[in-house]
Every structure is written in structure tokens, then in C-alpha cells.
Amino acid sequence: MSLDTVKNALEHPGVEQPFAELGLKPDEYTRIREILGRRPTSSELAMYSVMWSEHCSYKSSKVHLRQFGDKMPENDAMLVGIGENAGVVDVGQGYAVTFKVESHNHPSYVEPYQGAATGIGGIVRDILAMGARPVAVMDPLRFGAAEHPDTRRVLPGVVAGIGGYGNCLGLPNIGGEIVFDPCYQGNPLVNALCVGVMKHEDIHLAQASGAGNLVILYGARTGGDGIGGVSVLASETFTENDGGGSGPAKRPAVQVGDPFQEKLLIECTLELFREHLVAGIQDLGGAGLSCATSELASAGSGGMRVELDTVPLRDHTLSPEEILMSESQERMCAIVEPAHVARFMEICDKWDVIATVVGEVTEGDRLEIFWHGEQIVDVPPRTVAHEGPVYERPYARPQWQDTLQADAAERLPRPGTAEELKATLLKVVASPNLADKSWVTAQYDKYVLGNTVLAQPEDSGMVRIDEESGLGVALATDGNGRFCKLDPYTGAQLALAEAYRNVATTGAKPLAVTDCLNFGSPEDPAVMWQFAETTRGLADACQILGTPVTGGNVSFYNQTGETAIHPTPVVGVLGVIDDVERRTPIGFAEEGQIILLLGDTHEELSGSAWAQVAHDHLGGLPPKVDLERERLLAEILIAGSRDGMIDAAHDLADGGLAQALVEACLTGGNGARVVLAEDLDPTVALFSESAGRAIVAVPRSEELRFSDMCKVRGLPCARIGVVDGDTLDFQGHFTVALDEVRAAHEGTLKGLFG
């Protein structure tokens, strides 16, 4: 194909262009022609098509995501909000923290190892681009049924990829989720979260300003990988058998990561920041150079001119369109004042990182790209990056919602005898979703950097950020697709409430939120309704809890044929703790301590793990949410930690009280004697998933002080038992040896994947 220049586009306006193959709708193509006043060149078409894809433009979600801004709670901590690579939050002592969760779902299904690995790579670069040193990662994952043969292909690959990349980068993995459900069979969810730390003055933004400043591309060479990755792998054209990708030519849609290169990129970039050599910066992720150049130029004050033929290539046969779309990993783009270029290059050289001046910031307001002297792109950058199409997709509550909600799990048969109750408990704690996850988490380095205070299986991951003062941050991610399926509004709030509670349980004060919204096709009104309800629920809850959404990601088209995954918002909450010495772990480590149950237990079994494990049932209404109660519970847990009253605490969620006690006992290495509430059916007492609850272990000397505090503040607090022995003894019901529980709980994943 000959070079399609701007001149050519003017001279040959009638050329037919493959906009549909690139995923553009006829009216979108028409709009591009109107913007440019001519037909786009093939390079321009490539840029618009990737940048206007759902993945990059948020065209279906934008109108809903706006609520996160509109309903944003007053929060002094927020330094940078939605719209940048990641939000930034003030955590005191001059420190700022940036964090974000993103999806790499489709690529991880096609090629689990590399898909997951590059998912980590991408989110780490987002955090780095804010000016921060990445300090930890987390990996919320969803797979198909645990016993399904394809899960045996996908899960070990994904886990090895996350470990292979993250371990090699030297970032501790401090938490995540592993959930199995048949709804994710053809659509596993691989979400990745990264958190980074910087001083306030180190915040960097993605903008190109100052005419004459240079555009420097640095990191890996550009190859043919991932071309069409955005448009193929993250778009509606994705189908189950589309492994090879259907991008242009026979370029692979799969990207291969090089964590070693990324590690150099991190150290190199941090040194560039330290010497104040960077005026603006953007990572290269989805849509590669198209995205980085147009976003930098769009957010800046001037225009930009790029000489595309200067881009260092791994494959010299690449066309300019392909170079613009390539998603080769481990690349960054910086805006640098001319006076700093020499030093910039020196530092890159020190780290063996290839750096090339590929363009400059111009006076005008156009993004102009040249190929061997000929102009191939001449566009207003905003129209590419920030003023893409916006859809108000139709949405409607699905017809089946009422039927589903009417089919409550509270009516299902319950275990009748003590023996049955015991068997049920063992079955629940051994079920893949509730079983011990060490088989996975042992493949992740949690120690590197030497600041990990809490990691798996604790309620939240916690890292120290200042060795002198002990200042630290805690993070938890949660999302329950089953609850969301039953009621997306409430389900989203439950996800937030749980992550918020997890952070507070470890003693940290919840500050801010990131979210990854994993859904089916936005073209399905039922899915769009789930999405609308989810965003509304999340925004409302964030407002009440005072924790703003600082950024996140939307992943649509997670569906096979007509069947969408459960709506699955994954919510990450970041908290701060003044002194990590004060953290509260989950394990019952001290015999003789008193176990207290905080909060109210209702008959709420619909959507629960019990309903799934015992009856393979999903129906009814999810547990009720009481955000004021969540707030109060959090305040008590934080106060208890701060004042040294509690030695262990564990939030109640999936699997209810039974699961929480089992985890606290196994982790701490001690049994417990427990009295179940008389006024509750034992199945409800053990397995209800009512929100707003936690168990705590307090030394006898602190019991009164702690329960008085609860009473004064109006938080229900019941003494349910004592840490003791090597059995779990539910008095009057059944006793089970800790060893038996341990074998059940720890054997499952090893048996399935080991």
C-alpha cells in the first residue's frame, strides 16, 4: 500500500475506507470527515478508530461515570481526580498516594500468561506516569467453574503471568481475589491494581505544553505486537475462537511483556523525576502512540509535531498506521525542555533504556505526524483523545429480574442435625471460592521492598510508606457478582461496603476509591441497566461514606454469545494508617482472648456462599446495606486499633460467621469455643451474609472498655466466645477439630491445580 498522506487525502477524496473493519460506525466515520473537512488519511483513520473504541473513549459509560464527579463527597485528601492516568490522594506527612485498578480480561483469555503479565505491566506504568514509585500490586480475578478443564488452562497461566511479571518487577503482591463462577467461563476477569507513593511536589501530569519542548519516546522498541489489540481484543468483534486476532496483516494481537525492561523503565523514570527533567509524561498502553501523542497534545496548551520515522522499531516492515496502533509494551513518552534533553539521555543511557526524540510541542493546536517528510496526520488532538463519541445507550430493567428476586434462598432446606450442620460448614469452607488461596498467593512475592505489613490472607494489604514515622496505606478490593446480579444497585454498594470494612478492620481509615466495572455488552439494554444501576449505587454510596472515586476502568463485552457475565464491579478502597505498628491482623493468636461479634445478623441467605455451595442457587435479594452502620463499625474498629484494645479482627462477608471464624482460627493457630445466638436459626447464625459485621478478639483486660465504647456509640456488640484449644466448638451444636477444618480448607486448590 502506498503512503496515504494528507495531500493524497485531499486529492483523492473518493477512496473507500475500511472504517467498519476498524470498528467505526458509519456515523462515527462521517463525524471524522466533518471534523477534518476531508476524508481521513489511513493513519488518521487508524488513530480515530482506536481512540474512539469503547475501551479508550468510554463512549457508552461516560454519561454514567459522570456521577462520580457530580456526587463527589467533600474530601480534602483528593489531589488529582478522575481524568488523569490515576487519581492521587493526600495521605499526610507530605506524601501522596496514587492507585488504580484496570482490566486485562480478553487478552488473558486468549493467552493467559502474557495477557495477565501485560495487565500488570500496564497498570504499573499508569501509576509511574503520575510521578510515583509503584510500591505494591493486587490482582482481583474471576474464573469459570473451578472444575472446568478450561479453568485449568486459564488460571495457572494467569497466576504465573501475574507472578512472573510482578515478581520480576520487584513489587509485592499484597492482595486480590479469586472467585469461580460458571458465568466467567469464556470471560475470565483479570483485574490488576497498582499503588504508588510520591511526595506532593512530585505529581506529574499527562500534558504537552511549552512550544519547542521535545517529545521523547523511551523504553522498548516498537514492534508489531498488539496491533488491533485495542480494537480486536477489547471490542465487540471478540469471539471465543478469535485467538489469532483479526487485525491488519498477520500481526499478532497478543502482546508479550518484558518485565526486566519495565523494571529499568521504572528506575530510569524515577531518576528522571528526581532531577526534574520531565515537563509532562504519559505511558503507552492501549492504542500506543496514537493515545499517548493525542492525549498529551490534547491536555496541553499547544500542538505537537511528530516525525514517526524516528521511532525505534523492532520490526522494520511496520507501516506508519501500524506504528501508531502498536501496543508494544514497556514504553513511555515524555515532554522535555530542550535544555534538559542531554541529561535526560544520559540517565536513559545509564539504565540501558533506548530514548529518542520523536517530535516537539508546537505553537499551533494541531497534532501533525510526518513520515519521511510527508504529512500523514493533521488533526485537532482533542477530537481524537477527549471529544470522542458519547452514547446514551438505551437501558431497561430486564424482565427476568423480578422472577430472580422472588426466588429467595431463605426458603431453601437447611441442615437439620448437628452432623449436617458440621458437614455443611466443612463443605462451605472447602468450596473453591472460600477455600484457602495459598496455592495461588504463594506464587507471588509479598516481601520484596521490605515494607509489607499485611498481605494475603489478611483483610487488606498494608504497606509502610515511611520507615521513620510508620505511616502506611491499606488497600482492599471486593466485588460480589452474585449480589450484583440480584440487584446491581445494592450489589455495587455491598462491594464498596466490604472493601471499606476490610480496610477499617486492619485499623486504617478509608480515604478513596477506585473501581473496575466488568460487564457484558453495552448494546444489550439489560446490561446497560445493570451498568447504570451499578454506577448510581456506587456513586451514592461513595457520597455517604465520604470516599471519592478517584479513577478506574470499564470493561464491556464480557460475554459469550448472548450470555453476559454477572455484573461485576470490583471496588478498591485505599485507607491510611498513621503507624503501621497499630495494624490489626485477622488471626486469633492469643488463647483466652474474648471473641466479640459486632453488628446485626439478619436472615440473609440469598446470594450467599451457602446458597451456592449447598444448593447451587442464585435468587432473592442481596443483604441490605446500611452505610451509616458501616461507617460506625469502621470508626470503632479504627479506634480499637489505635487505642490498642483489639488484637485481632476479621470482617464478615462470604460464608458469614462460619468462614470468618475458620479463617481467624487457622491463621492464628488457635481454636475457639463459640456460642451461637439463641434467637437465630443456626444456619442463619453461621452462614448469613448480613453486611456491617466483624468479629474481634480482645484481651480480657480490654473487654469492658471496648464493649462500653460500642454501647456508647450504639454498635451492637455480642460476646460470642473465647479463643481456646485446637477445635472449633459451637457449643450445643457440634465440635470440629481444627486439623480437619484445615485439611478441608487448604486442600481444595492444591487438589484442583497443584
Place this chain on the structure above:
Amino acid sequence: MTIRVGVVTFPGSLDDRDAQRAVRIAGAEPVALWHKDKNLQQVDAVVLPGGFSYGDYLRCGAISRFSPVMESVIEQAQAGLPVLGICNGFQILCESHLLPGALTRNDHLHFICRDQKLRIENVSSAWTSDFAPGQEITVPLKNIDGGFVADERTLDMLEAEGRVVARYLDVNPNGSRRDIAGISNAAGNVVGLMPHPEHAVEPLTGPTTEGLPFFTSILKRLVNA
């Protein structure tokens, strides 16, 4: 007199700052050494930290072994400079032939991060003199290429000369021959160790603080020297 302990940073080193912290907590002064620089800045001892130097591409430690800094480390180690290689550092020492044997893929083929129980078998090396003979400790272990292998003759020699510095207890986490977790050279100044004592020096961030004697041993020896 402050003891100065160099910690080398190779491209892809990860636990270099952790090793520096451990050195500091032990009461010595950490000195950052750079792989491209032959100058060891007159340090009293050197730690080759964990990580994935050069991405562990080709073989762990294979590329780092040829770095400028290793020229000096090899030369001075042969002359008695105490050198501790942790994990990737152990691999580099084997590739450099300062230590015999090699480290190969874990027998279960996975990366493994766990709190590992060890027995200190030799308390006469430069890096283990602060342990009690036969002391049992628990420190983190994390690697994917941690299986120590050598031919039978070499293994017998290591045993006979008391050069097995630490052995895995309870579980052999990677298929290491004879449960070997660490070895020393004949002179006892060069030690390679697969587990990570630098991650067990603070109660807050480690499973124990039982890794600390590796770093205090060197002080005692140097101060007494």
C-alpha cells in the same frame, strides 16, 4: 570504626534496598555499588542481593557474572573479601565459579514465596558466626530457580568440608539436593544462600527477625579482625 558493606545493584536487582536496610539495622553502613563500576569503594564486605538481574534471561546470574563490578568482586573474594550472595546473588556466585554447583528450576516448576525453616549447619563462615551451632530459624524464601544441584562428588566434598551453611527443614521447597539452602567456599568468606535473611530483620515486615545474625556476623568478624 564503622563497617562498610557494599550492596551491588545490577539491572533487575530487587532486594538491594532491603539488603541495605538489613545492613543498617545490623549496625553497619550500607554502600551502594553499581554494576557498571569496577570500584568497590574499599568496602569491608559485599552483598549480592536478590532479584532478577538481567531479567534472569538465559540463566539466572549468567549475564551479571560478566559485569564490571563482578570482575572486582571475584578478584577480591578470592583474596578473602567476605561476600554474601542471596538468591539471585547465590546464582551469580555459582555462575562466577566462586561457589560450586548451580541453581535450577524448582522441582514443582512454580515460583514459591513462603516462610521457610532452616538449620544453620556451619557457624564458622564469615556470615554465620553469630548463630548458635545447629540453630533453627525461619526466614522468607522466594524464587523459581532455587534447586541446588551439583554432582555427587561435589556434594560429598561440601558435606565433608562442612561447607553446607544452611539446610531446609520440614519441607524441601524446591528439590535442592540434600536439602541444601546455602553453601560457602573453602575459605568461608563467600556464602551463597537461597532464602532471604534480609526480609527477616524487623518484626513488623518479616516472619521473624532471625535473619539478622547473617548481617551481624560480619560485623563481629571485621571488628575482631
Place this chain on the structure above:
Amino acid sequence: MARVVVDVMLKPEILDPQGQAVQRALPRLGFDGITDVRQGKRFELELEGPVDEAALARIREAAESFLANTVIEDFVVRVETEEEK
């Protein structure tokens, strides 16, 4: 007993960080004139029976479905000649 070799290499267009690392290191070690390095895997399979077309077909199938990840890798199956052994 016969030996069949399966060579698995990353497809040419896929990034090969290992090969690149080796290539960058070679000149530093004084080995010049090597313009490209790709690193792959070599499997040596010992067969019980004769290495006939049927056996090779099965091995090709194993390579396709298991030994190679054909999303990113190509493979070649060949019978090892005595001399190579």
C-alpha cells in the same frame, strides 16, 4: 528406541526478551558479528516404538496442543539423526 526432537521458537513477530538479552550481552563479552539471537525450547522425546508417520503425527499433535503455545510460538518436529546424537 528412537529420539524425536521438537524445537519450539517464538513466532518471528513476537518479542523475545531472552534472545535480546543474550544478543546485547554477546558483544560485551567480546563476541561480535552476531546480528540476531532468538531463544527457544528444545524437547527431546524418547519413543518406545518405531518412529513412523503415525508416531510423528501424534507428536505433531502433542506439540500443537501442548508443547508449543501456538498463539505465540511455532514448532518443528524432526527425527534426530544418529550423527546429531
Place this chain on the structure above:
Amino acid sequence: MARVVVDVMLKPEILDPQGQAVQRALPRLGFDGITDVRQGKRFELELEGPVDEAALARIREAAESFLANTVIEDFVVRVETEEEK
């Protein structure tokens, strides 16, 4: 331009967990009759100049000192025939 291949395999007496894992998996996938599997590395080197004895000697040296760890690995250097390419 010519291609030289360096095959690196673990010595027979060294345990090869990767090969063993493959061997154990094959029957489960329905591939029987394979009595032993060893997994090694294959390097493909592209040379600038001619592949003469001098060039091969240099590559053998690179293999000896760098591409293989001769404590545990053996290697073979060979010029790739056109047909194999």
C-alpha cells in the same frame, strides 16, 4: 547471512523437572509411548559474515563460557541446513 544453532541440554545426570513434568502430562493428554522427555534450550544466532571454522570456533567459545553452564549443561553447535529453515 547464515544461521547457527546452539542446542543446550541439561546433562543426563542432572534432574530435569521441566522435562519430567512434560513426560508426566503426556499420557494424561492421551499421548502414550513416550518413555523420556528432556527439555532444553535452543538458540538461533544470525551471523553477519560467513560461517567458517573460525566463526564456529568463536560460537563454540561463547556457548562454552556463556550460553551453556557447563557445570550442569551440555551443548551442541551446528549450522542450520536450508531444509530445516
